[in-house]
Amino acid sequence: MDSVEEDIYQVRKLEISDKNKGFIELLQQLTLCDSVSDEAFQERFQEIAKYGDDHIICVIQENHSNSGRIVATGSLFIEKKFIRNCGKVGHIEDVVVDSSVRGKQLGKKIIEFLSDHARAMGCYKVILDCSLENRPFYEKCGFKQKEIQMVKYFI
């Protein structure tokens, strides 16, 4: 990424106004995500904001003249434990890059932003779950496969 692109694709924290810049549509590329009312969005935004630095959502907004769209996002929350000398673990979730801007290493920027935050908050590790298909990407970001993820759906 050259310096012009560096300026175009800055990582920052989610803001309420991002709902109207394609944030929900971006999440729809990740999984099931119905359209969300402004009220429901604001309520969830405030619930997460209450956790302060313990739960952050970051985005990349495309800063060129015809755009302003949110093109990448990821979230991190910090779990407080008793193990590891009352340690903390960062959990990365819901990472997605818009299909139109793949190959610009925006996913890597998101992961670095979230990992740096986890480290700064004193986490001894950061973890995430992904498909086997995405393992090479996360390996490039410095992650290693460790365990398996199990799930139980209620609905």
Next chain:
Amino acid sequence: MDSVEEDIYQVRKLEISDKNKGFIELLQQLTLCDSVSDEAFQERFQEIAKYGDDHIICVIQENHSNSGRIVATGSLFIEKKFIRNCGKVGHIEDVVVDSSVRGKQLGKKIIEFLSDHARAMGCYKVILDCSLENRPFYEKCGFKQKEIQMVKYFI
């Protein structure tokens, strides 16, 4: 488990006094867990308690005359998302059963307690990471393998 054992092994939420009933020693069977000072324990207990029903730790105390020890534990925190119609996901962590009481299905009781809480809190799923070796246990609890877990250690 017969009805007498049912009485002996009840699941309840962690209390501050559990530190002196072998809770930390139990966690040491799971992973690295140094001895924790009373002050550090209380501070971390209060930090987690602030999350209320969004982060619970449950334990099983062995209620027979010569014991009173904590013999099983597990934790659950609830992540609030925008996807899935502003859905919630329960994350199960740090499940361990004392090696002296294995085979009594205490692990299953812990998982059921945490899963029931996640469902009651409106989560659409509950997830956890485990070793391949522990997959059969979680399958018996109604879980299925889905993704892989990736980790990056800072220390």
